[in-house]
Amino acid sequence: MADRSFLDWPFFEDHHRVLAEELDAWASVAAERIDHNDIDKACAQFVAKLGQDGWLRHSAVDPRSADSRMDVRSLCIVRETLARHDGLADFAFAMQGLGTGAISLFGNAAQQSEWLTKTRSGEAISAFALTEPQSGSDVANSAMSAVPAGGHYVLNGQKTWISNGGIADVYTVFARTGEAPGARGLSAFIVPAGLPGFHITERLETIAPHPLATLQFDNCRVPKEYLIGDAGQGFKIAMSVLDVFRPTVAAAALGFARRALDESLKRVTTRQIQGASLFDLQMVQGHIADMAVDIDAAALLVYRAAWMKDMGVPRITREAAMAKLFATDRAQEVIDKAVQLHGGDGVRSGQKVEELYRDIRALRIYEGASDVQRVVIARQARAAFEEA
Known part of the structure; x- marks a missing residue:
C-alpha cells in the first residue's frame, strides 16, 4: 500500500485526508471496471463515473455558490490518487478541470451556470x-x-x-x-x-x-x-489557469512514482536471487532509497505550491514551475529504476511498470516542458535577486 504519512503534513486539513482515503477506496474498484481497449469510450466512461459519484465537484467552482473557489490541494490529491491507480482516470479528471479552468476563474455567472454544471456532473466533456x-x-x-x-x-x-x-x-x-x-x-x-x-x-x-x-x-x-x-x-487567463493546474501535473507524476515504488517493493521483497530476496542486495536498497527520497522531495514541492495558492497567493509561477519540473523529471527516474528492478518483466507489454514508463513521459512536455520551466525558474530567481 502506498505511503500516506504525507497526509499528516501541515499543508493539509481534515477534509483533505478524508478525500484521499475515500477516493483511494473508490479508485481501487472503479479503475478495474473500465475497458481500456477503446480509449475514447473509456475516457467518456471515466468522466461519467467520476461525475456520477461526485468526484468532479473538485474539478471546478460550484456555480450555485458565490463563495466557491478552486481548492488546489484537493485537485492535487485527486490527481495523485487517480494516477496511482489508473493514468486514464487521472487524465479524464484533469481535463474536466483544465478544460473549464478559465470559466471557473474568469467566467461570468451565466457561463458558469451553463457549463460548469454539466462538466461537474460528467454530463459534458471539456x-x-x-x-x-x-x-x-x-x-x-x-x-x-x-x-x-x-x-x-x-x-x-x-x-x-x-x-x-x-x-x-x-x-x-x-x-x-x-x-x-x-x-x-x-x-x-x-x-x-x-x-x-x-x-x-x-x-x-x-x-x-x-x-x-x-x-x-x-x-x-x-x-x-x-x-x-x-x-x-x-494570456492572463491562460497563465492563471496554468498556475492552478501545473502543480496538479506534478501531483499526477507523484502518483505514478508512488505506484512505481510500490510495485518495486513488491518485486524485490518476493523475488529470490541466490537463496535470498532481491531486496537484500545493497545496490537494490540504494535504488529503493533514492526512489523514496525523490518521492518525498517532489511531494513537498507539489503541496507547497498548492498550499500557497489556497492561502491566497495571487501568482505561484515560481513554485508551480519548480513542482512540475522536479516532480515530473524525478518520477521519470523513479519509474526507470522500477523498470530496471523488474528485469525483463519491466519491458513486457501489459506490466504495470511498463505502462507507467509510457504514461510518465508526456508529463515532462505538456503544460510547459521541463526546459521551459527551467527558464521560468531562472527568470524568477533573477527578478528576486534584483529586488533584494
Whole structure:
C-alpha cells in the first residue's frame, strides 16, 4: 500500500485526508471496471463515473455558490490518487478541470451556470485549446484569429495536440483579437462542439494512448456572450489557469512514482536471487532509497505550491514551475529504476511498470516542458535577486 504519512503534513486539513482515503477506496474498484481497449469510450466512461459519484465537484467552482473557489490541494490529491491507480482516470479528471479552468476563474455567472454544471456532473466533456503548430510553449506567438462581426466573433486558425479533441462537448479556445501585439492581444472563448466551421482534422496517437486531436476553425461564428472575461485578457487567463493546474501535473507524476515504488517493493521483497530476496542486495536498497527520497522531495514541492495558492497567493509561477519540473523529471527516474528492478518483466507489454514508463513521459512536455520551466525558474530567481 502506498505511503500516506504525507497526509499528516501541515499543508493539509481534515477534509483533505478524508478525500484521499475515500477516493483511494473508490479508485481501487472503479479503475478495474473500465475497458481500456477503446480509449475514447473509456475516457467518456471515466468522466461519467467520476461525475456520477461526485468526484468532479473538485474539478471546478460550484456555480450555485458565490463563495466557491478552486481548492488546489484537493485537485492535487485527486490527481495523485487517480494516477496511482489508473493514468486514464487521472487524465479524464484533469481535463474536466483544465478544460473549464478559465470559466471557473474568469467566467461570468451565466457561463458558469451553463457549463460548469454539466462538466461537474460528467454530463459534458471539456477541453483546453491553446497550443498551435507554431506556438507550443510560446503562447504569445499564437496566430489563430477572432474577428468581431455583429453579435459574434469569427474564428479562423488551427489548434493541435488538444487533449479530449474529438470527444469534448465544449472547448476553451484562445485566439488573437488584436487589442495589442504579442501576449496582450489574445482572448479566450467558449466553443461548443458542433458549431459550423469547427472541424477535427486529425486524431493524434501517442505512446500512452489518450484522445488527442488537431482542430480547424474556418469562419466559425461564436456568440459574443461566449467571450470569457474581457477581450485581450486571454494570456492572463491562460497563465492563471496554468498556475492552478501545473502543480496538479506534478501531483499526477507523484502518483505514478508512488505506484512505481510500490510495485518495486513488491518485486524485490518476493523475488529470490541466490537463496535470498532481491531486496537484500545493497545496490537494490540504494535504488529503493533514492526512489523514496525523490518521492518525498517532489511531494513537498507539489503541496507547497498548492498550499500557497489556497492561502491566497495571487501568482505561484515560481513554485508551480519548480513542482512540475522536479516532480515530473524525478518520477521519470523513479519509474526507470522500477523498470530496471523488474528485469525483463519491466519491458513486457501489459506490466504495470511498463505502462507507467509510457504514461510518465508526456508529463515532462505538456503544460510547459521541463526546459521551459527551467527558464521560468531562472527568470524568477533573477527578478528576486534584483529586488533584494
